[in-house]
Amino acid sequence: MIFFLIFLGTFLIMECVTWCTHKYVMHGSMWYFHADHHQPKYANVFERNDIFFVIFAVPSIVLFYYGVEGGLNYKFFIGLGIMFYGLCYFMIHDVLIHQRFKWFKHTNNKYLIGLRKAHKIHHKHLGKEYGECFGMLFVPFKYYKI
Template structure:
């Protein structure tokens, strides 16, 4: 039970980490890597922005490694929470919203439509200033009502 609570807590906490990283790192110090994500699309399959998948994967890999040393410990479940959040982020952001993979083109789900609307508002700003809606899985309720 404690393992599941650690996993769930880390998964939920990752939304806070994502929001802060997106607002203060991606739209700040590391804008160079994130900028192409806010520009009209070009023919490349990858963006510089994809480096953030690697950045977030490294702690998970390290936690998995140390989390299985001598039997599974809490570090494994922290890594699992980060990894599952990353998977959900990928499915929502890259598959559903940006359609980098044409798996789910249409949805009538109010939650998913709200996520799309909030992200569209985020992308109306092509520069790093004046951004809004930095979260991914939890967005303000007003986007579900629009």
């Protein structure tokens, strides 16, 4: 039970980490890597912004490695929480919102429509200033109204 709570807590904390990283790092000192994500899309499959998937994957991989020494320990479940958050982020951000993969093109789900609306508001600014809606899985309730 404690390992499940560690996993769940890590997953939820990752939304806060993502929000802060998005607002203060991606729209701050690492804007060079994130800027192409706010520009019109080209035929290129990858963006410089994709480096952030690698940056977030490294701690998860390291925690998996040290989390299996001598049997499963709490580090493994922290890594699992980070990994599952990353998977959800990928499915929401790259598949559902930006349609980089054409798996879920249409939805009537109010929550998913709200996520799309909030992200669209985030992308209305092409520069790094004046951004809003930096979260991914939890966005203000006003975007859930249809």
